[in-house]
Amino acid sequence: MKYLILSDIHSNIQALNKVVDNEKYDRIIFLGDIIGYGADPFLCYKKFLELGGESAMGNHEYGVLNPLSLMNFSENARLGVLHTIKNLPEEYVNHMRNLPEYIQLDDCIFCHSMLDQPLDFSYVFPEDKDSIFLLASYRRMSELGAKIMFTGHTHKPCIFKMTGNEGVEIYPSKDGDIYLDDKLYIINVGSVGQSRNSIPKAHYAVYDTDERKVSFKSVDYNIREAAGRIEEEGLPELLAKRLYLGI
Ligand SMILES: [Fe+2]
Incomplete structure (x- = not known):
């Protein structure tokens, strides 16, 4: 079974x-943040549903869904969510309410x-080897x-x-490609729509369960068009510029 994993x-x-x-x-799984920041939340959520509609x-x-949580967002992130709220039909928002905390x-x-605590949305960056959130996640993985x-x-x-x-x-x-041994792994697949690893491409992963092989991949896409749409929608200029830089 080959999972295409997009976040x-x-x-x-x-x-x-x-x-x-x-x-x-064989199966496509989203890890959340389908919407926000960019210009086309409606088209992205529609496509996600057409592709199978499975996401954390x-x-x-x-x-x-919870406007109070926006207090923890940056100004640009908040504006992206408000743009999403304006552009998503109720039917899609209702679908969103049923997204699970995680999929197993x-x-x-x-x-x-x-x-x-999946809904705390803790950040663990590549340098955070001693993060308590990381260790707590390993413990929960073992339990599950x-x-x-x-x-x-x-x-x-x-x-x-x-x-x-x-x-x-x-x-x-x-x-x-990496081949997994019998240790526990937490694998961050990067971002399709707003890369921040200084490589301005769409990043994702494919997991082959038979071979236990994870393939990290990235592809070029039309950044000019995506950035142009952000400007057209009157969203902050920085959200368009960062796409070119991958930051
Ligand atoms: Fe995100």
């Missing part, structure tokens, strides 16, 4: 279309952020019988490997 689309339909049009897979709850979906398929978990968790949220792809005695090794991800 943090952020209303970037150009990036989403490019990824799904070019990839072969992201903090931007949670922001649409056999020994594999899909979650927007960390697993211990999971060996691997896919996550997003920071928009920075990387691999956290639990090596025993609560030690964690971190590998920066670059495009290519």
